[in-house]
Amino acid sequence: xxxxxxxxxxxxxxxxxxxxxxxxxxxxxxxxxxxxxxxxxxxxxxxxxxxxxxxxxxxxxxxxxxxxxxxxxxxxxxxxxxxxxxxxxxxxxxxxxxxxxx
Amino acid sequence: xxxxxxxxxxxxxxxxxxxxxxxxxxxxxxxxxxxxxxxxxxxxxxxxxxxxxxxxxxxxxxxxxxxxxxxxxxxxxxxxxxxxxxxxxxxxxxxxxxxxxxxxxxxxxxxxxxxxxxxxxxxxxxxxxxxxxxxxxxxxxxxxxxxxxxxxx
Numbered sequence: 001x002x003x004x005x006x007x008x009x010x011x012x013x014x015x016x017x018x019x020x021x022x023x024x025x026x027x028x029x030x031x032x033x034x035x036x037x038x039x040x041x042x043x044x045x046x047x048x049x050x051x052x053x054x055x056x057x058x059x060x061x062x063x064x065x066x067x068x069x070x071x072x073x074x075x076x077x078x079x080x081x082x083x084x085x086x087x088x089x090x091x092x093x094x095x096x097x098x099x100x101x102x
Numbered sequence: 103x104x105x106x107x108x109x110x111x112x113x114x115x116x117x118x119x120x121x122x123x124x125x126x127x128x129x130x131x132x133x134x135x136x137x138x139x140x141x142x143x144x145x146x147x148x149x150x151x152x153x154x155x156x157x158x159x160x161x162x163x164x165x166x167x168x169x170x171x172x173x174x175x176x177x178x179x180x181x182x183x184x185x186x187x188x189x190x191x192x193x194x195x196x197x198x199x200x201x202x203x204x205x206x207x208x209x210x211x212x213x214x215x216x217x218x219x220x221x222x223x224x225x226x227x228x229x230x231x232x233x234x235x236x237x238x239x240x241x242x243x244x245x246x247x248x249x250x251x252x253x254x255x
Contacts, residue, residue, distance in 0.1 A: 031206035032166060033106070034113045042106040069167050070205050081204040 014038070016053050018061055031081060032066035041065040056080050057088040107165035108135040114209050127213045136161055139175070140213060144221045156180050157216070158192075159209060160242070169203035171244045172212055184226040187219065191236045193243040195229065197250040 016037050018028065029036050030053075040051035041063035054064040060082045070076045071087060080087045115132055123129055123140070130139040138159040144150045156175035162168055174182035174192035182192040189195075198207060198215055229235065240246060 033110055035109075042109045066205075073167060075169070075201065075203060079204075081206045084202075084204070 018053070028061070030063045030066055031060070032062055032070060035063070037061065037063070043069075055090040057090045058083050058085050059090075105135075105163040106167070107161050107163050110166055111135045111138075111161060111209075118210070124210055124214050124217070126217055127210070130156070138209065140209075142213060142217060142220075144217055146221070148221045149223050149226050150183055150220050153183065154180075155183050157213065159212075166205040166207070169199055169244065170209070170212070171242050172199050172216075173243050183220055184228060185220060185223050186225065186227050186229055189229055189232050189235050189239065191239055193235070193239060193246065195248040195250065197248075199243070200248055201250070 018037060030041070033042050035041065037053055038047055040047040043065055044051040052064050053061050054067050055061055058080050060080050062081070067081075067087070070081055071078055078087055079085060111132075112135070118129055118132075126143045126145045128141045130141055132138040138161075140157045140159070141154055142157050143152075143154045158173055158175050160171040173194055174188060176182050176190070176192040182188050182190060187195045194216065196216065196219060198204075198212065235246075
């Protein structure tokens with residue numbers, strides 16, 4: 001079946017609070033799967049809380065599932081894919097801008 | 103469901119079609135998400151002026167978590183570049199294809215790295231252990247544990 005969407009009205013929008021608040025920005029992508037943060041990793045079907053992001057102390061951000069898949073391999077040597085520093089998961093800085101994803 | 107590799111490779115392919123390959127690199131064949139071929143040449147002054155080589159990428163279903171198998175194609179029509187890190191069977195000793203692989207790298211990033219590996223070459227020589235390696239080399243270069251003992255080239 002082919003469906004043509006003629007009109008749609010957005011009633012809400014959500015984004016992960018990554019500190020990048022540029023509203024015009026198309027949004028950053030996970031460096032591992034290249035899917036936007038607001039999309040989900042290739043193993044998940046639905047974006048949202050079930051496919052969250054993970055923050056490193058090095059400031060790099062990935063889909064949690066993508067990063068864990070990488071860290072689960074021996075060649076990762078437990079390093080951040082971006083800077084090859086030992087991966088340390090950062091506590092989410094909930095207080096910095098708002099309590100909820102914008 | 104499409105594998106992780108197919109999804110990621112489709113994105114890379116779209117990007118290549120939209121923006122083109124880096125200078126000196128041409129996509130020859132990407133009919134599936136298992137094996138891709140590129141032509142590669144070094145532009146500007148280098149020991150490989152006027153030479154064109156062919157690269158083969160082989161991806162498993164876990165790409166980019168697992169690295170692609172990358173080598174130069176060697177057959178009746180085309181040879182591998184003569185380079186201290188390239189064996190005559192086309193296998194390449196480059197750390198980013200082995201222990202230094204990272205899933206944020208991409209096919210174009212590898213092409214550019216290999217291009218600069220050729221561009222910075224100071225001598226057209228085979229690796230010192232070429233004959234011994236080629237005699238016993240596995241089909242897939244990922245099965246070889248290379249020693250990356252030279253970071254000057």
